[in-house]
Amino acid sequence: MGSYLEVSGGFFCVVFLLFMMSTVVSVPAKTKRGVKSVPQFMRQNVDVKGFLKHYGYMEQKPVGIQDDNNSLGENRAVTLRRAVRKFQQFYGIPDTGELDALTLKKMAMPRCGTKDIERDPRGRVKRFSRLAAKWKHSYLTWKVTRFTGQLPQASQRSTFSRAFQIWQDSAPLTFTETRKEADIEISFVRGNHGDGPGNAFDGRGNILAHAYGPGEAPISGDAHFDDDEYWTLDDERGTNLLVVAAHEFGHSLGLGHSRDARALMYPAYQSQDNLKLGYDDIRGIQTIYGGKIGPNPRTVAPQTRRPRPRVTPRPTSGPATTSQTPESCQIQFDEVVRVDGDNYYGLKDSEVFKFNKDGLTSGYPKPITEIFPEAPPSVDVAFAVPGTSRVYIIKDLKVWRYTKFELDAGYPIEIPRRHFREKPRFVMTFRDDTNYQRVLLFGSDYWWEYDFDNRQTFAPNSYRIRRFWMNVPRDVRYAVQYSDSYFYLVSESSYLVMNHHRRQAVGEKKRAGLPVWLSLPCSSTGTIRSTITVLLVSFGGFLLKVLLNTQ
Incomplete structure (x- = not known):
């Protein structure tokens, strides 16, 4: 025992x-x-x-090509x-x-099933993933070529229509179902379904669907759904068709996957009760196609140049000072920044000219460091963010940020060189139709979006200007949004008026000279006010004489 x-x-x-x-x-x-x-x-x-x-x-x-097992x-x-x-x-x-x-x-x-990171045939990461492609027309058609037997066909068509509407609400696009040849064809399939073994579906779970971006190939824009999945419309036990369809149609329009878990274009499936686009989705679709088309920013026509009389300076008892009007009123500013409503700050060499609708503010120009402490003597780019009292100055990949003309703590900061595809020449900053702030930087050939308030880990995607912004010249010195809500892209001897919502020029492609409102620094605020006072007094005297003569 x-x-x-x-x-x-x-x-x-x-x-x-x-x-x-x-x-x-x-x-x-x-x-x-x-x-x-x-x-x-x-x-x-x-x-x-x-x-x-x-x-x-x-x-x-x-x-x-095989690895060397002995050394690798x-x-x-x-x-x-x-x-x-x-x-x-x-x-x-x-x-x-x-x-x-x-x-x-x-x-x-x-x-x-769409890739998160696109690579070319040689294995290199594509700098322009899916955002390099867009539809050349804004009226897109779709049709279902093969339905699933799990849901009524009418419900499927209604669901796809709702999914397209989600994108249509934020972009200048229109989607129409058709029985003829369509831009986007939708089908439910299983396993290896004809677009290559690498794109085969894997049964229930894992890969739910995939789609192809815009292009000229027969498969371009098409969306495929794995028919082995348990597709539902409002049952939590299955996969919601509306959520997956809206995601896949984002690919059909040219969007890649988003790193933002709140975005519809996040790669992993996330059921949503109230399906809507996230900020990153809206930014992406409007990067490709522009904002939702609506009325012009203002009904008034953009300011155009008119002939100006030559200004002859009055004789002075001493030599001219820097506060006098520059010769011929043709100031070739390096930058013009609109701050606090309708106040404009023109940067020229190491001086700042402040002006508004009344003319040049008394006491200006002033040294740049008097307005922007510790600023470099010359700048590459300067811009302001509306509604924040912030001004940004960029010089040689360094950024100075000012809030109410005081340099913010921790600035200047340095931007990694890989974050700028090329040297920025001008900036357009505005709030889009969803009230998100956009800061777009333009070089000679490329443009990109950047967040200067939060350190970015990844280099931003950059895009060809000529593909997304029609008629923008390569010699723009600076861009400023005037009170008529249009952007004026100013070159040395010409300018372009741009409707940033439609991404197209207003009227003529280019206008000779400078915008008329850039002649405002040619007269001081005090001079204009004095002139108005004299006119009012003269008119008052004339009116008094008329009254006396009638008695």
């Missing part, structure tokens, strides 16, 4: 030790390659390398770790590079 107890006791000890060893092995721990291991049951449903390659985080080597083992581990970090950064989770439980959970979420 005692020997039996000893043997059974030893047996149970061995079993207990084996159990403890298996438990310890399954706890995440550092491996030789620097990536945490995770329990096998969490990894068995995720092909990590396949996932990272499919969605653009890892380069897919061309057929016939460690390099492969570094490559995997780097790809995991990119994925974590995209999804907004701690970018440790470790394949932990949270990372695997994100990888296993139901999602769109």
